[in-house]
Every structure is written in C-alpha cells, then in structure tokens.
Amino acid sequence: MGSISERDWKYLRSIKDDLLATLCAHINRQAQEILQRPHVAEAEKYRQLYRHMEASDQIVAECFDDWRRSTMWITVRILAGHGLLQSEHIRHLTEGAQALVADCELPESRGVG
Numbered sequence: 016m017g018s019i020s021e022r023d024w025k026y027l028r029s030i031k032d033d034l035l036a037t038l039c040a041h042i043n044r045q046a047q048e049i050l051q052r053p054h055v056a057e058a059e060k061y062r063q064l065y066r067h068m069e070a071s072d073q074i075v076a077e078c079f080d081d082w083r084r085s086t087m088w089i090t091v092r093i094l095a096g097h098g099l100l101q102s103e104h105i106r107h108l109t110e111g112a113q114a115l116v117a118d119c120e121l122p123e124s125r126g127v128g
Contacts, residue, residue: 018084018085019084019087019088019091019112020109020111020112022109023087023091023108023109023112024084024087026107026108027087027090027091028082030104031079031082034078034079034094034099034100034104035075035078035079037099038074038075038078038097038099039075042067042068042071042074042075045067045071046064046067046068049063049064049067050064074097077093078090078093078094078097078099088115091112091115091116092115092116095116100116
C-alpha cells in the first residue's frame, strides 16, 4: 500500500494524544456504568469490569501501540473502525487517506460516541 503522506503522518501524530484521551474517556464511562448497575451483585460487577478492562486494553493496544509511519495505513483503518476518527479529523487528511477511511467498515457498536 505504500507509505502514508508526510502531511497525514504529521497530522495524525498531532492528534494522537487527543484520540487516546477520547478513547480512555469512553472506556471510563463504560466502567462507571458497570459499577453503577443497581441490581447486580458486587462480585458480578467485578467480573464485568475485569472483562471490560481486558477488552479495552486490547483496543488501546491495537490503536496506539504501533505508531510508525510505515504501518499508519493499518492504524488509520483501525482508528476509523473504532470510531475514533471523526469527520473533523478526516477533513484534515489528504484525499488518499480520506478514501481509505471511507472504505472502512464503521460499525456503530464499536464506536466511542
């Protein structure tokens, strides 16, 4: 697929911390929802929270653990697939990167809304 453009690479690096913060805020909201379930036993809340954190750790890792320009096309698709790249972000990308994101499956259930 080739290397991502310098412009896209610089832009994505500039928003990396914001994307991570958005994802973490979503993960934390979900954790709070688990803990606030009124009719769930504490032990079950613990199990649900543990599973949630394991799954969340996997998402954080796939989105942020391998930020290299040579693999950024894959990372862009993963970020888009998890709903982290919003239209405001996509507008700043080159046409080629925008086309790549448009081709991604963007399931609402995986998004971080």
